Amino acid sequence: MLFIGSILLxxxxxxxxxxxxxxxxxxxxxxxxxxLTYTEHKPExxxxxxxxxxNATKVISxxxxxxxxxxxxxxxxxxxxxxxxxxxxxxxxDATPEQILALFKNSRLIGRRFKLIHVVFGREVIEVATFRxxxxxxxxxxxxxxxxxxxxxxxxxDDAIRRDFTVNAIYYDHKHNKLLDxxxxxxxxxNNILRIxxxxxxxxxxxxxxxxxxxxxxxxxxxxxxxxxxxxxxxxSHLLEDVPPGRRYNEVVKLMYTGxxxxxxxxxxxxxxxxxxxxxxxxxxxxxxxxxxxxxxxTKNTDARITKGKTISPSFMLAVLxxxxxxxxxxxxxADGMDRIPARQQAIKQVISEQIVCTSxxxxxxxxxxxIWELQYKLENRKPKQIYFVLSHPRFRAAFDFLGVRDSAGLxxxxxxxxxxxxQYLGKxxxxxxxxxxxxxxxxxxxxxxxxxxx
Ligand code: ATP
Ligand code: MG
Numbered sequence: 001m002l003f004i005g006s007i008l009l010x011x012x013x014x015x016x017x018x019x020x021x022x023x024x025x026x027x028x029x030x031x032x033x034x035x036l037t038y039t040e041h042k043p044e045x046x047x048x049x050x051x052x053x054x055n056a057t058k059v060i061s062x063x064x065x066x067x068x069x070x071x072x073x074x075x076x077x078x079x080x081x082x083x084x085x086x087x088x089x090x091x092x093x094d095a096t097p098e099q100i101l102a103l104f105k106n107s108r109l110i111g112r113r114f115k116l117i118h119v120v121f122g123r124e125v126i127e128v129a130t131f132r133x134x135x136x137x138x139x140x141x142x143x144x145x146x147x148x149x150x151x152x153x154x155x156x157x158d159d160a161i162r163r164d165f166t167v168n169a170i171y172y173d174h175k176h177n178k179l180l181d182x183x184x185x186x187x188x189x190x191n192n193i194l195r196i197x198x199x200x201x202x203x204x205x206x207x208x209x210x211x212x213x214x215x216x217x218x219x220x221x222x223x224x225x226x227x228x229x230x231x232x233x234x235x236x237s238h239l240l241e242d243v244p245p246g247r248r249y250n251e252v253v254k255l256m257y258t259g260x261x262x263x264x265x266x267x268x269x270x271x272x273x274x275x276x277x278x279x280x281x282x283x284x285x286x287x288x289x290x291x292x293x294x295x296x297x298x299t300k301n302t303d304a305r306i307t308k309g310k311t312i313s314p315s316f317m318l319a320v321l322x323x324x325x326x327x328x329x330x331x332x333x334x335a336d337g338m339d340r341i342p343a344r345q346q347a348i349k350q351v352i353s354e355q356i357v358c359t360s361x362x363x364x365x366x367x368x369x370x371x372i373w374e375l376q377y378k379l380e381n382r383k384p385k386q387i388y389f390v391l392s393h394p395r396f397r398a399a400f401d402f403l404g405v406r407d408s409a410g411l412x413x414x415x416x417x418x419x420x421x422x423x424q425y426l427g428k429x430x431x432x433x434x435x436x437x438x439x440x441x442x443x444x445x446x447x448x449x450x451x452x453x454x455x
Contacts, residue, residue, distance in 0.1 A: 025090075038180040047080060047081065054106070055121040073163075076089045091126060097109055117129075132153065133153055160183065160197075161198065166188045167228075192230060193224055200228040208236065208239035211239075214230075218267070234271055237271055240277065256317055257312070261317070277359055278358065278359075299406045315398070316401065319359060320405065322351050327347075331343075352366060400417075
């Protein structure tokens with residue numbers, strides 16, 4: 001009896017301690033709100049609660065159950081409020097990366113500049129970050145003011161000021177089913193405005209990638225850039241050169257998956273950002289209209305594929321952008337006396353190594369780009385003995401689409417596009433007869449001249 005009584009007493013003490021701890025934590029949050037207040041949005045939160053996905057809810061619930069704060073934030077909340085489907089779910093918490101790792105078996109630590117945790121559910125990844133603080137003292141900066149290391153943790157209010165745009169800083173509080181909006185993001189969302197949080201110049205200097213993000217979100221959401229968010233870009237565009245090539249590459253790839261790459265390219269050129277991502281192609285784009293048509297034909301194709309839910313590969317668009325510089329250099333080397341094949345190899349090597357200084361390109365994609373280019377010559381020349389090799393090449397589809405873009409942009413003198421378009425869908429016997437016809441056309445039988453009669 002006494003034993004049961006003491007267990008009950010212990011249980012009650014534990015419950016009281018837990019309630020006291022939670023109250024204290026919540027009241028701390030209230031206190032902090034005196035410094036940066038948020039507006040609660042109840043009706044909108046119902047929409048978010050219905051659309052937040054299962055795995056994200058699982059992660060949030062587990063963090064809350066273990067006594068941490070946890071919110072969904074960023075693109076997922078923004079997109080749900082705009083009736084779009086979120087690309088991914090970002091969670092933010094007061095648990096440290098180590099505490100998150102300990103909580104989820106299916107998690108891994110990523111990032112150095114920003115430590116993040118990926119919680120993996122099959123093919124889906126939920127990104128969990130710890131509230132960031134705005135600590136001038138502890139964050140490491142470059143000469144131009146770019147943040148190099150930034151792993152100091154803070155409160156939700158600190159985290160809210162550190163986010164890039166107001167519409168990306170709306171927090172969904174699953175526990176109380178409400179939205180916390182520290183910077184009038186919902187108002188901007190309703191007015192279709194993309195506004196950077198804080199002083200535009202300082203925020204771009206801190207992280208120049210935000211300039212590319214500004215262009216990406218304004219095109220993707222069809223939002224107008226708020227005045228200073230827009231005007232600060234052009235004079236600071238050169239700061240992109242301070243960003244490591246790996247980060248620049250990641251941002252470029254994100255652009256390709258938006259479905260509005262055509263608009264984005266035009267805006268990047270307008271804000272002089274394009275030149276700092278693709279310096280060599282940029283020079284050719286300025287003066288060569290045919291090449292410009294070719295590039296925009298490719299961006300339109302990419303956008304159409306994304307809209308139809310088809311897959312794309314970053315290698316395709318990179319191959320398009322770097323094609324003209326390769327062609328130009330090849331012809332220069334040939335003019336200098338080099339043979340055609342080594343000239344081409346040398347040009348490819350040079351163009352790729354010049355590009356990876358700006359946007360690194362993973363090795364796998366470099367090989368894909370090379371293969372797309374190599375196949376162009378085979379697709380144009382149609383050597384009968386190579387037809388089956390070309391058709392069964394793993395890169396045939398991409399190379400064929402590339403040929404199609406060249407064709408639509410009027411860059412092919414003798415188009416073989418329709419021929420390849422036809423042969424790839426035929427059965428073996430019909431393919432054989434097309435190849436035979438090709439041989440006949442290439443080596444027409446010499447006409448036997450009638451012998452002159454001896455007179
Ligand atoms: P999407 O995932 O649809 O491309 P997103 O807004 O979720 O858009 P992410 O790159 O997933 O973009 O970033 C998640 C959130 O992290 C952003 O919404 C923003 O709040 C914050 N964020 C990302 N990059 C930066 C940055 N460079 N500076 C400040 N905040 C950032
Ligand atoms: Mg996201």
